[in-house]
Amino acid sequence: MVERPRVAVMILNYNGLRWLPNCLSSVARTDYPNFNVYLVDNWSVDGSVDYVRKNFPWVKVIQHTRNLGFAEGYNRAIEKVEADYVVLLNSDAEVLNPSWIERLLGVATKDPSIVAVACKMVSMEEHSRLDSVGGMGIPFWRGFVDIGREEHDSGQYDSEGFEPFAFCGGAALLRRDVFLEAGKFDGRFFLYAEDADLSWRLRLLGYRVGFAPEARVAHYFSGSAGSKVVDAWKLYYCHRNLLRAILKNCGYSLGWALRNYFLFSLIIAVGFSIFEPRKAAGVVKAIFWNLSNLKDTYTRRCQVQASRRREEREVLVKMYPRLDRYQPAERVQLRRILNILFEYSEFPRLHNYCAE
DSSP states (O other): OOOOOOEEEEEEESSOTTTHHHHHHHHHTOOOSSEEEEEEESOOSSSHHHHHHHHOTTSEEEEOSSOOHHHHHHHHHHHHOOOSEEEEEETTEEEOOTTHHHHHHHHHTSOTTEEEEEEEEEESSOTTBEEESOEEEOTTTSOEEETTTTOBOSSTTOSTTOOOSBOOTTEEEEEHHHHHHTTOSOGGGOSSSHHHHHHHHHHHTTOEEEEEEEEEEEEOTTTTTTOSSOOHHHHHHHHHHHHHHHHHHOSTTHHHHHHHHHHHHHHHHHHHHHHOHHHHHHHHHHHHHHHHTHHHHHHHHHHHHHHOOSOHHHHHHHHSOSOOOOOOSTTHHHHHHHIIIIIIHHHHHHHHHHHO
16 A cells, blocks of 8 residues: 655644644544654643643653744754644634545645645634634735635635635644755744745646645634734734845746835835834834845746746736635725725726836
8 A cells, every 4th residue: 555645733832822722622533544643842831742742752852951932943943843734723613524634635646746734713602603624815915814804604715616825833734855945934933924925836836736625624713823913013014024035036026016015114104103003013023124134035036936937927817816705894094095095096907007
């Protein structure tokens, strides 16, 4: 008999003891014959590691000596394991069907160009409500958002032709050798947007991201982060990492992207300076961080652009699909203004870039 691919299920943990019993118990029901489970611990101080070693002795522990964040925490752990595929799984998630790994591999192995596969993530509070089926870009150069978030799951994304631009790092399968080939996650990100950035680079290399609708995982949104609110801290990291991703990964659309990014930054910084000054400071701080790290970013850009195998238009078409997207209820008036300024005025520009 042919041996099935080796799979390493990797659960990143930082003081996530409250989530681990449910998460690991659900993973234990997996029916795939050739997999190992790893707790990747970022130096937790809540007794997580001792609890897992005592109650789930079959789980292998990779413990870092400090909090490396999502990106570098996974990078160092994935380098250590011996596996053909790795599955990233948030500690605040619960696997809903034992055949989830089989379903993920079914998508990954049917086409050699598919090197990442997103799970269908549903809300932990209400399994009929979607949390994420992958990611897409927000027009235009304002970030990335989970496709399907807060929508009722009626199977609208289950067709074979659906393909997200990016996988969500909360629950996804990656081909390990390609993950290493692509340069891993960007360790400078620490957390947020590292999955979209890696997906972008994978697409530039000519690879694709798949979706396995029958690999269902319930997720408590931002449970491991501690808060669902987009506070100044989250805004800083998301805005900072978005600019670095643009600078590294954009081809001839770079000027267009930077124009939109800085116009968007100016508008929200002015708006936040009136109502939420700490968020305004986070936006400014994100830009200055990129200025201070510009040399390293430029080096990375040279590497990414030298190795790319796909034209800009091919990537942009996938980044900006014609799909409805989740929009938070807060700051509705400001959001409407931004939509008018960016989306409706920029669709012709997008078509021009895709046609070149």
